[in-house]
Amino acid sequence: MKRAIYLMLSLLALLGLLAACTGVQPAAPASQPEAPAEQAAAPTEEAEPAEEAAPTEEAQPAEEAAAESAPATREETLIFAQDLTDLLSLDPAVVYEFGGIVVVGNVYETLVSFDPGDPTIKPLLAESWDIQDSGDMWTVTFNLNPAATFASGRPVTAADVVYSWSRAIDLNKSPAFLLIDVAQLTKENMQAVDEQTVEVKLPKTVSPQVFLSILSFTIGAVVDQAEVEANAGEDMGSTWLNDNSAGSGPYILEAWERDAQVRLRVNPNYWGEAPALKQVIMQNMPELANLQAAIETGDADIVQGLGSEQVQALEGNPDIQIVSADSTILVYIGMNAQSPPLDKVEVREAIRYAINYDEIITLLGGGGKLVQEIIPAGFLGHTGQNPFQQDLAKAQEFLTQAGVAEGTEIEFLVPTGLAPGGIEFSTLAAKIQNDVQQIGLTLNIQQVEVSELLNIYRAQEGEMVFIYWGPDFPDPDGNVTPFTNFEAQSIAWRNAWDNPEIAQLGKEAAIEQDPERRAELYQQLVERVMHEGPYIMLYQPTQIFGLRSNISGFKYDPIDTPNITFAAISKN
Amino acid sequence: MTRFIFRRILGLLLVLLGVSVFTFSLAQLVPVDPAVVALGQNAREEQIAAYRAELGLDRPVVEQYFIYLRRLLQGDLGNSIRTRRAVAADLLDFLPATIELSLAALLVSLLLGIPLGILASTQRNGLLDALARLFALVGGSLPIFYLGLLGLGLFYRQLRWLPGPGRLDTTMPPPTQITGMFTVDAVLTSNWPVLQNSLAHLVLPALTLGYYSTAVLLRMTRSAMLEVLSQDYVRTARAKGLRERWVVLRHALKNGMLPVLTTVGVTFGSLLSGAVLTETIFNWPGLGRYATTSVTSLDFPAVMGVTLVAAIVYPTVNMLVDLGYHLLDPRIKLD
Secondary structure: OHHHHHHHHHHHHHHHHHHHHHHOHHHHHHOHHHHHHHHHHHHHHHOOOOOHHHHHHHHHHHHHHHHHHHOOOOOOOEEEOOOOOOOOOOOOOOOOOOOHHHHHHHOOOOOOOEEOOEEEEEEEOOOEEEEEOOOOOOEEEEEEEOEOOOOOOOEEOOOHHHHHHHHHHHHHHHHHHHOOOOOOOOHEEEEEHHHHHHHEEEEOOOHHHHHHHHHOOHHOOOEEEEEEHOOOOOOHHHHHHHHHOOOOOOEEEEEEEOOOOOEEEOOOOOOOOOOOOOOEEEEOOOOHHHHHHHEEEEEEEEEEEHHHOOOOOOOOOOOOOEEEEEOOOOEEEEOOOOOOOOOHHHHHHHHHHHHHHHHHHHHHOOEEHHHHOOOOOOOOOOOOOOOOOOOHHHHHHHHHOOOOOEEEEEEEEEEEEEEOEEEEEEHHHHHHHHHHHHHOEEEEEEEOOOHHHHHHHHHOOOOOEEEEOOOOOOOOOOHHHHHHOOOOOOOOOOOOOOOHHHHHHHHHHHHHOOHHHHHEEEEEHHHHHHHHEOOOOOOOOEEEEEOOOOOOOOOOOOOOOOOOOOOEEOOO | OOHHHHHHHHHHHHHHHHHHHHHHHHHHHHHHHHHHHOOHHHHOOOHHHEEEHHHHHOOOHHHHHHHHHHHHHHHOOOEOOOOOOHHHHHHHHHHHHHHHHHHHHHHHHHHHHHHHHHHHHHOHHHOOHHHEEEEEEEEEHHOOOHHHHHHHHHHHHOOOOOOOOOOOOOOOOOOOOOOOOHHHHHHHHHHHHHHHHHHHHHHHHHHHHHHHHHHHHHHHHHHHHHHOOOOOHHHHHHOOOOOOOHHHHHHHHHHHHHHHHHHHHHHHHHHHHHHHHHHOOEEEEEEEEHHHHHHOOOOHHHHHHHHHHHHHHHHHHHHHHHHHHHHHHHOOOOO
């Protein structure tokens, strides 16, 4: 027995050794919280009064922060559980994942923003802006709000804005294409005219509306230049910003425990209205059963991403409110417009009329709503028309017109796993296969991992491909260009569909300044794509949230960044 | 002994080399471009090309392997395609959680499996033996995920005796990181609330993960002890008038432990693989979950990192088992 204990001890020792390696690296971040205290302490020791004046100002926020960081009680804490597996970065110039965007959106601010439920741009850090046609370029001038300050207490200046955008361009990470390619912003074309004025020049091919939408997104967020430069390291502060923040938003990043949770605490120097809750903890919880348990027990205040099974179980529970909100995603089937028989417009139209959409929505059980156009609900230009309903006679007629023989086979690529909206792709695919079989077309379902499917799709090698799309920025152009412009090498290209006329219409609509005229142009375009395009638009998934009944002020807005504004949430 | 360990370590290096070639070749067989996966469907072609170049995926496969090997020899596991951090940093974040869980599960199975096995063997065909065998039968046949869900449903959601998934209560900040194992760090920093909380959080996952190996150990101990107890020297010991407890614990157990030791080595391996499921159910941010996410997103550097860790753990545990034989029975030579 003694030997067995000895053996166990040696095993423990080995694993201890393995784990001991971990001690070396994380020691650095662990010691970081002490650093500001040291900095604050050092100046007080200096005797010279002239130098003392300046440092005390800096020391003050640190002290305030220390007072605020007294642990928030459970009542002052919002626990928000969801699948955060996608969290990769919390640097506004790098972040491009749903979870990370919610964090960054509550910690940093942008010049302009949306109000929940309203697709028109509103001021945030910029009090006002002005768009001028200056001949060969657009000139966009922003006037910053003089009241705006960072969490450090420093004012938000035009120099910070130019630094933040230049930094995003230089880093050139996943979301940088929004500034570089979509807005065609260059470092030469932006300047800080004075403390409060930023001037940007854009090529005439770029829509100023699209530019403003992009600026409302995390890539346009303003970072505290002094703070970031002081911690720049080798990657312009990117690594540092994963565990620290330098923003002007209502919350400060306190810690990111990888794969476990992100903790935010209230920004004591926030220049806007102070949030009701002192602390927000975003808990990573990928399992649906765990989400349900967390909201039932009250271990979480809000859970995101419930499936229809959980909703059924939770409905009727007086402690829980169920809230569903539109996502920006559209689930669709792409049909390769060069690949027979799908190269015939009539065949594509026949398939569209063969599908029973109502039954798909029923299958989704609240996880999605019927949308048959390429602009999602909530966006400017969304028409709300759903012209397709199962009509087998009409479908058959189209098929006869096209002269397609009965029993023609089409390869149907379907991803494995859950489709947005919480139902297996394969279940939906089988339903569609069954519908289309009724007009004599045979879909051969081929199930592959999404990653493999994307490879095939991207190479224009799919015949029919079941997939979904979410726009990169909250403007109709975020969908219209990929879905209609062959040259953009995105969705239209992947389906080998080249229609220069419709693409041109999209370009015109993008740069149109008058919102009403713009909506009209999009309506024309949407209607044409519905019938001429290579898509079967199926549904727009909804996000289902569970909230404890004492939570108020919760709103999910698909086009606003962040989608969820924690500062507006309170507990009764 | 030193020579033995030295030889084993040399062997381990060869195993690692083999594993690196094997996993690298496997990665080449998957018909998918990891850069495409990492950047998602919205990424433009130039962006993908640039990331491919950054990752070195545009070079010939053999060259890629040698670049990888050279970096590996310098202790650099490369960067994860998905998280874009150093794989080593990712592993250091997630490995301690898995080690903590596996060790706790191992403790459960050692503390329950061996004593119950001994008891069962001494009261062969008695009530206790029947109960122990039933316990083992259930443990051997119940899938881990079912047991975990059952435990959570009963002890967390219904009775509220134990905390829910996760390593700590959501509102409790983790202890200052030293080893990354919360219980150990809490002790080292005298952070008693965290120790208490993390132990409470360990109970269900450790029992869930440890139940299967407890069952295996119990059966192994029982049968090994039964065999030893029927041998002549045990009869002699009893004939000498030694007390039964002395006979069992002092004379029989040592010889009965040899096959059990082998089983411990094997079960430790199953603990690590079982950790994948347990971590998913208990929201345990460990290596298993990291591995699953990495595999599904075709993050080859990360998958290779995890594989190398496993390739180190298994032979090392085997080596310890061999050392254990020698300690239990000095007649067994290490060479």
